[in-house]
Amino acid sequence: MKRVLKGNSAVAEGVRLARAQVICAYPITPQTSIIEDLAVMVSSGALPAKFIKVESEHSAMAGCISAASTGARTFTATSSQGLALMHELIHWAAGARLPVILANVNRSLAPGWSIWTDQNDTLSQRDTGWMQVYCQSSQEVIDSVIQAYKVSERLLLPTMVILDAFFLSHTHEIVDVPDQEIVDRFLPPINIPFRLDPAKPAALGNLLYPDLYMEFRRKMDLAHEDALNVWEDVGREWAGLTGRSYGLVETYRCDDAEMVFFTAATAASTARVAVDELRERGVPVGLVRLRVFRPFPAALLQNLLSGRRKVVVLDRNCSYGHHGIFHQELKSALYDLPQDKRPHVSGVIAGLGGRDITVDDIKEMMTLAWDGKLGASSWWHVLPVGEEEPAAAK
Amino acid sequence: MREIRIHGRGGQGAVIASEILADAAFRCGQYVQAFPSFGSERRGAPVAAFVRLDERQIWARTEIYRPHGIIVLDEGLVTLKLADVTQGLQAGGFVLLNSARDPETFSYLGNFTVAVVDAGRIAIAHRLGSLTAPIVNTGILGAFVSLTSWVTMESLEEAIKLHAPIKPEENVQAAREAAAAVRILTAAGPRG
Known part of the structure; x- marks a missing residue:
């Protein structure tokens, strides 16, 4: 049924429809209304789950790890400092191969205190072994939560x-909230192969010696390789049930595009408008939106971008000292293309700390890239072109 | 695409008004976005909320800089110059204020359509909120419907019933009464 929902409520509805069994969370702006909605659902009986209140995000993830270890379907949500505080256990959940689902509302890290969006909180968790899905609409949010469990x-x-x-x-x-019956058909009850049984308590040591540690980690990396296909398969299955299709990336007006604008999340939605306006002026630009960042769909992106003249990457994040993070990752993936097929890649860093990224901003980025005025390092959108590197720093 | 900015004070219901308006437009088959000014809100301090309406899917996910209409829940924001309510307002746009004064009082705001409705009096008559802090958001949305016809009264009433935390019928009555009581001064002269 179609309803008007905010993104946070779409997360909560997705968790309800997925029949999560244990929710363990700690509030933080701007995530809090996700767990407020879930608390209401649990207390009203709309979601028959256990809601565990804890004193920190570190404990929230510990709760999810414990519950998931017994085979329960788990959920938590956080943002920014909360995700950073969870970091130790973020590694643990992935290393223990537990299918915990976490909704993160991107929020800039302090100092100075900011409650507004950028992606450095989640991208700082890049190497933990978690999969990451960046959404551009509330519809995609609810659909992605359900898909993520599968x-x-x-x-x-x-x-x-x-x-x-x-x-x-x-x-x-507007969000089309799927019927419970459709979600149940898509997502069977959780059934993970290895679980702890509280009725049979035991102490288990898990020291992993050098002769086995790598084998475990290699399996984790192989699971990420499989994930590229699984996200596509699950996306097709969901499309069959709902008519809504999502893959690893989304393309817009790319067929004859000589230049491709590459970004993720809501900025990609706004970028569609900019693509349409520049197309009217005759600039052959298209859009690739990265949806799944881990695993990184490198081969798919090589195919999509091979032979294009230019790619411009918009990062709402920065790896201080070396470019925006999507910019780095994309350049690294495209290096495997033969030289005559390799597009010129430039990058822009914008929208940190929740600064708005307008249609005009994106048109400016595209125009500068098209006119050859952006170099190979990421251009900070706060400065005039060419002033990103003080002479003394060169 | 139509873009609307709603000014109010924290606690007056500007954000809820944006949600009700978006829901009403959705019920009329339009695509919608509603969002608060991004940040923390304090009771009594000036706040803003925003609405986008379109016949086509809305892809822009940015703040609103050039609205077509302004709704002001507290005229004090204008008379005490606490908010620049016409900032970015497009030529030919409207300003709808909760005020007991004549619309001519506000013609200094610029060459815009000015509309007023005494939503505070109507809210008090329907026991919405308190004497000192009446809940005016549903009333002023009724006035918005008769001013713009951008959504239907039926859809507004349905949206109010869904969103009003208490007294849904009283809120609907307030919207109807305000719809009949709105006074409009267009750039060409008074009407309504």
Whole structure:
């Protein structure tokens, strides 16, 4: 049924429809209304689950790890400092191969205190072994939460479903909330192969010696390789049930595009408008939106971008000292293309700390890239072109 | 695409008004977005909320800079110059204020359509909120419907019943009464 929902409520509805069994969370702006909605659902009986209140995000993830270890379907949500505090156990959940689902509302890290969006909180968790899905609409949020349970439980890998603070978390829009019956057909009850049984308590040591540690980690990496296909398969199955299709990436007006604009999350939605306006002016630009960042769909992107003249990457994040993070990752993937097929890649860093990224901003980025005025390193959108590197630093 | 900015004070219901308006437009078959000014809200301090309406899917996910209409829940924001309510307002746009004064009082705001409705009096008559802090958001949305016809009264009433935390019938009555009581001064002269 179609309803007007904000992004945070779409997360909660997805968790309800997925029949999560244990929710363990700690509040933080701008995520809080996700767990408020879930608390209401649990207390009213709409969601027959256990809601565990804890004193920190570190404990929230510990709760999810414990519950998932017994075979329960789990959920938590956080943002920014909360995700950073969870970091130790974020590694643990992935290493223990537990299919925990976490919704992260992207929020900038302090200092200075900011409650507004950018992606450095989730991208700082890049190497933990979690899958990451960046959403551009509340519809995609609810659908991705449900899909994430299916993918995670098949691969025994945890997933972060990620949405921009305010631009998605607090924006009300039309969402088609799937029927429970459809979700039940798509997502069977959780059934993971290895679990602890509270009725048979035992102490288990898990020291992993050098002769085996790598084998475990190699299996985790192989599961990520499989995940590329599983996300596509699950996306097709969901499309068959709902008519809504999502893959690893989404393309827009790319067929004859000589230049491709590459970004993720809500900025990609806004970029569609900019693509349409520049197309009217005759600029052959298209859009590729990265949806699944881990695993990184490198081969797919090589195929999509091979032979294009230019690619411009918009990062709402920065790896201080070396470019925006999507910019780095994409350049690294495209290096495997033969030289005559390799597009020129430039990058822009914009929208940190929740600064708006307008249609005009994106048109400016595209125009500068098309005119050859952006170099190979990421251009900070706060400065005039060419002033990103003070002479003394060169 | 139509873009609307709603000014109010924290606690007056500007954000809920944006959600009700979006829901009403959704019930009329339109695509919608509603969002608050991004940040923390304090009771009594100036706040804003935003609505986008379109016949086509809305892809822009940015703040609103050039609205077509403004709704002001507290005229004090204008008279005490606490908010620049016409900032970015497009030529030919409207300003709808909760005020007991004549619309001519506000013609200094610029060459816009000015509409007023005494939503505070109507809210008090229907016992919405308190004497000092009446809940005016549903009333002023009724006035919005008769000013713009961008959504139907039936859809507004359905949306109010869904969103009003208490007294849904009283809120609907307030919207109807305000719809009949709105006074409009267009750039060409008074009407309504």
